Amino acid sequence: MEYDLFLGCVIPARLPFLEASARKVFDKMGIQLNDVDGFSCCPDPTGIEQIDQDTWLALGARNLSLSNNGNGGIISLCSGCVETLKGVNYHINKDEKVKEKTNKILKKAGTQYDGLTSVKHFGQVLYENLELIKKHLVNPLDGFKVAVHYGCHYLRPSEIIGWDDPFEPFTIDSIIQALGAETIEYEMKLECCGNPVDKSDKELSLLMIGNKLESIINSGANCVALVCPACYQQFDFNQRELNKLNETDYDIPIFYLSELVALAFGIDPNELGFKYHRAKPTALLQEFNFLK
């Protein structure tokens, strides 16, 4: 199995440790990830798409056209990139006029896009290979009580994303359970983390993540699992700020799905860059014997 790896902007340039865990996990599973030169910003579905749709379509189509190698298509580590790339595919394939207009722009850049590149979120690839995951399971995550946060762009709009269930998702919970961890239900599980509002109103964005964290803490979970770097920034970067504002004492470790799989595969935690997390998972990892 072979995919072209689309990293996006946030992970490689701000959270490279998430990229590290993903590469190691897929390497262990024998799934090849090709690095493709020349990708640009996907572009950001909460940014460029909202201000200039033509540019969004053209940049997205150009990225998609770079992966036309007849392999499994694109695999992305970021829900936002998946939303954009699947969204561009959707619009181009749905409306001939959109395809024509976009290709007219791409022609100026010396390229065209046929609308045929497949795009998968890495969560989808993991779920599709659950048996392979179980095969490489070395250290079951006993004692981990995981609050899964699917985020929004992993699931919706369901007509564009075409994966899992928009209101009763189960794929990430299934993967976490296959790793031997317990998944915890909590009241605000399906709510948005608020990251996209950050560009318009930081206070509102903090309020949204505050509500989520409160709900998670109250549920008895001891960590959070994510599949989107925008959510990651919301959850990990804002705990300190919320503590200052509201006199709370949030300090719950935030894991990317690939980090949890890496731990379960027995990959050395010291290679996974946990020191770069702001809410340190050290105590949790020590408690369950992943770290001394």
Next chain:
Amino acid sequence: MSLINFEFRNEILQYNASLSYCYQCSTCSSGCPVALITEGKYNPRKIIELALLGFEEELIEEQNPNVWLCSTCQKCLELCPQKVELTEIFSVIKNRCFERGKLPEAFVLQAQTIVNEGIAIPFSKSILSRREKMNLPEIKTAEMKELEPIFKETGIENKIKVGEK
């Protein structure tokens, strides 16, 4: 007193015909997380109502309700019984705001970075060294000469200049 601008309403309809299916039931606002925490000051149903009526001034000049508060969570779109594509319609409205330079600065800054460097977050020196330490490969992103013709064709740079003023 505001005037209705039918052209504006028709423009939106052209981009997304589902706007006309709305029967103002407020399923969207009842489920919207931002509407809940702003106690209705942000209100997706109202934005669609104003779009249907062609109230361009309220939506673009005054931004009341402020379409930029949408968190793009797509809950409204997914719940809407008439399959109105709210977030896509909001996108069209925001695109218009950009053309007039009426939007939060952060969006303009991001656009400028992408136009200059091709990516939204340039690699800082410390990140590059961190990547090396973690044995991560060097990423070769798009060359500007491949992207510049696209930006020229869509005219995004001119629109950014409007936003910078």
Next chain:
Amino acid sequence: MRSLKNSKSVVIVGGGIGGIQSALDLADMNIQVHLIEKQPCIGGRMAQLDKTFPTNDCSICILAPKLSECYRHPNITLHTLSEITKINGEKGNYSIEILKKPRYVKEDACINCGECAEKCPMRVEDEFDRGLRHRKAIYLYYLQGVPAVMTIDSEHCLWFTKEACRICEKNCDKDAIDFDQKEEVLKLDNIGSIIVSVGYDVIEDSIPLNHYGYKEFRNVITALEFERLLSASGPQGGHIKRLSDGKKPKKIAYIQCVGSRDKRNKDYCSSICCMYTSKEAMIAYEHDNEIESYIFYIDIRAGGKGFTKFIERGENEYNINYIKSKIPEISIDKKENPIITYENFDTSEIQKLKVDLVVLATCIVPPKGIQELANILSIQLDDFDFIKTNPYFPTETSREGIFTCGCAHEPMDIPQTVAEASAAASSAAEIIKGGEF
């Protein structure tokens, strides 16, 4: 007196108020009628209602005389526990086959004393009362049902499942139990015309209503369940009590358009719900003057005669608050009290309302088995699986000689159903009295 001209009969499929009205009209015209009903008794949905709008008359009080008349009318033959399985011929000259399931009780011997049911050891969820209480494996379909005889449910009866028991038989003074009864095929010919009046099902039987927590939250129920709770002959004897803790609800919310007017479920209006929720709220108020009702709607569709006044009375005299806001989802607090988040249209504020009970006004849909029936009869269904009719000939199906009335072809209320039933009877009679045959 029968004349040669009237020697053809009419077959009516479906023994609800529509089928019953058609049957009585035709029988009074001296035409032989075969009324086929798949349940053990005739009566249909109207028998499940407590009161009917807009007069709020007792439903069974209006229905029961018609049930009796159907039973006793010399020109009507009731075929309960029966379904039509074959049809041949054409308008004016059909022949059909009916499959009659065994009741395992002799209809002419059973006097409905109930001794058998008292002794029966098997408890089964009662369908007529929507699973809100239990019945026995030998049971009366509903209290005022006609024919007023017991039935044995072979899927749950210990004799049929384990070859044990037969206590009912031992306790029956009239020797009315007969475990040897078998399925019967009945052939009828000389049928002049057919009327299909199979009524409706409710959408909660085919889709989960997870957004509203139906079946998960005990204080979220559907309108038909609420109707049974309001009924004096229902599972709570007409006392309204919450299913979670038995407490009397003081704040009841009704959610309109659950599954209807919805491109993701049924893209049509269910027609009767705006009126029946107001009716239910009024009846609830009559049971308990402290009840506050909140009806969450998209539009209140009250177009019939006297209907607007009905809604106004609801608002002014029965403590009903009409709130324009369709509700997509419901949550509950720690005491299982439902919480509704909605938009206050006057102020654009998003508000939360905590209530004691939520009633979902669910979409009515074509009944299960309609596709098979349409295939058997060779009549067309529309995109929603309702029987296809022409708006200018609303009781004609796509096949000559086969007519329809009531919710089988379109959601409608009882007055409209009755009117259509008479219309269908008239068309059916035309073929028979026309003299060509």
